[in-house]
Amino acid sequence: MRVAVLGVGLMGGSVALAARRREGVRVLGWDRDPAAVEQALAAGVIDDVAPGIPAIGAFAPDVVVVAVPLAALTATVAAACAAVAGTEAIVTDVGSTKAEVVAAAPTEVFVGGHPLAGAETAGVAHARADLFDGATWYLTPTAASSGVGYERLHRFVTSLGAAPVAIDAAAHDRLMAAVSHLPHVLANVMVQQAAAALGGETLPATGPSFRDATRVAGANPLLWGQIYAANAAAIGVQLDETIAALQDVRGRLHDLEAWQAEAQQLRRALLEVGFDGGPQQELRVSVPNVPGVVADLALTLGHAGINISDMSLAPSPDRQTGEVGLWVAAADAERARQLITAKDLPVT
């Protein structure tokens, strides 16, 4: 299989690395920044560099993945579609919003895409082969999209470790406003508010909840400035609803126990969506930051036949300890808790 990646940054580099885990896949890379492709070539992220977008046609790619910032997406997709005209290639993108690029490219060779995976970092140096393992990957085919191309793209996305899910572009953008863009806005607001509240304090005054809730604050400013602008209408609706909800909470601070319990239920239900194998439960394990601790946890549960469907790692600020989040089937959760507790590791 031959894959062309346009924009070899965090996402493009991760697509390249994930694709090259399979035998016989060759990846051609192009980026506006020559340093990015040179770095990608030197690090073995891509096999070859294209001198320009028109040159990708001669590479005869099966799939072209456009992974540039949103502001450059429409023009780059158009240039990619022109470059592969008359070949068998299917062109896709990984942009965080879909309506604009899908409306601009109503051609059979293009199917919009968006992996629901990423990081608060940027650049090919942070690219990871396993970034998409287990992730939902939205695809936004239209009536114009080639069926053969869509099927090939579906298989390609699956080969990267992700689960493709077809969705309408406008519905996708409304959904992302709620589950991705609003959380980023709120994380930024929380750090700004905390900084103002702690102004002048010298004590370390933030704890784990603050770190968890604000991990994405200030993520890649170029990328996020463009996401907010591209999806302003849908984010505006979410913000209006958030403001109303906060006002409601403000008015009944002495009567929020049931509200808190409802949020607990809702979070559990929302995070279970998309997992295979029925209801899941999250175990949070406090661990010392020593080599092998995570592998030991994974091996212990693996030996006991307990599948970890998702995992998160959060080191403490001083890097002495950390918290490992493990998602396992609810039916296995108690057994997993006992196995971990037997290692003298606290689990919640």
Ligand SMILES: NC(=O)c1ccc[n+]([C@@H]2O[C@H](COP(=O)([O-])OP(=O)(O)OC[C@H]3O[C@@H](n4cnc5c(N)ncnc54)[C@H](O)[C@@H]3O)[C@@H](O)[C@H]2O)c1
């Ligand atoms: N970072 C995430 O968590 C995440 C998750 C899902 C989707 N995305 C989407 O992936 C795309 C890329 O984001 P990223 O996080 O990889 O960013 P990045 O900054 O890591 O990489 C972007 C790459 O595109 C190149 N580039 C910049 N402007 C360009 C232009 N005008 N023409 C061509 N190339 C250009 C840059 O040199 C860089 O190598 C964005 O559209 C974003 O919405 C990001």
Ligand SMILES: O=C(O)C(=O)C[C@]1(C(=O)O)C=C[C@@H](O)C=C1
């Ligand atoms: O994990 C993160 O750091 C992310 O912000 C990833 C995240 C998200 O909101 O979940 C961010 C933007 C993308 O378009 C898709 C995924």
